Amino acid sequence: MPWCPKCKSEYEEGVLICADCKVDLVNNLSDIENWQVIINAKEVKDAIEVVDYLKYAGIEKVKYEEVRENEEHFFTIAVASKEVDRALKFLKGYMYNKAEENQQDTEEEEEIENEYESENYKDDTTLNDLKSSIYSFGFVGIAAIIISVLSFIEVLHISFSNKYLFSGLLMVIGITFIIIAINSAKRINKEKQKISDRDNQIDNILKWFGNNYDYNYFQEKYGINLDQYDEGATYYIVVDKLKEEISKEFVDVDIKIINTVAELIYEKMDK
Secondary structure, three states: OOEOOOOOOEOOOOOOEOOOOOOEOEOOHHHOOOEEEEEEEOOHHHHHHHHHHHHHOOOOOEEEEEEEEOOEEEEEEEEEHHHHHHHHHHHHHHHHHHHHHHHHHHHHHHHHHHHOOOOOOOOOHHHHHHHHHHHHHHHHHHHHHHHHHHHHOOOOOOOOOOHHHHHHHHHHHHHHHHHHHHHHHHHHHHHHHHHHHHHHHHHHHHHHHHHHOOHHHHHHHOOOOOOOOOHHHHHHHHHHHHHHHHHHHOOOOOHHHHHHHHHHHHHHOOO
């Protein structure tokens, strides 16, 4: 008699598919394989990758199934019960290798990011932030000190069990905020000089490039054929060549300055 391999229901001869499970029937219960789920995957590509890995490792009875439960959607990877121990050992190896690959990808992304890190040309955001800190912390600090003094001499009456404690706390807060404002003020001149030096360096390199190279024919001059590349690849090819040329002339310039100049030149080119 035919049996359903999932719900193990028995059917009459001639029935081929389980009415409930919609799967092919088997002739004998001994043909029914006991499956055990060993891991779930969020994406079908991940499930397929695990199944292929286990099959390559010698696990013959392995499969994946799509599962939808309420709002959840995932894929289960199952193996025959007799293969569970071996499959789990191989699965640990797979997960370890996957983690190593992900770590390597992350390190490579960070390396690329650092290699192309640039400066904020003609941007004085940091300077404006410092000015804002001076005004904000200075105003709040002075206000706190004034309130502290007025409260202490009882010109200003504030409901607090211990006026000395209240005035002392306000005084400490006020002094702390004023110190922050003063430190910000001290940093302003240094930041102004830093911004000025940065922009002057960039301007000088841009001027040098404009005097020695043509923006629109740089690619042609160095035999860079970009027709076969997409926009992302174009950026790295051209910018790398620009950085190479700039570095030859400006040996001691910080790499972030060179990256900035290369990006500015790239933006002016006809691509």
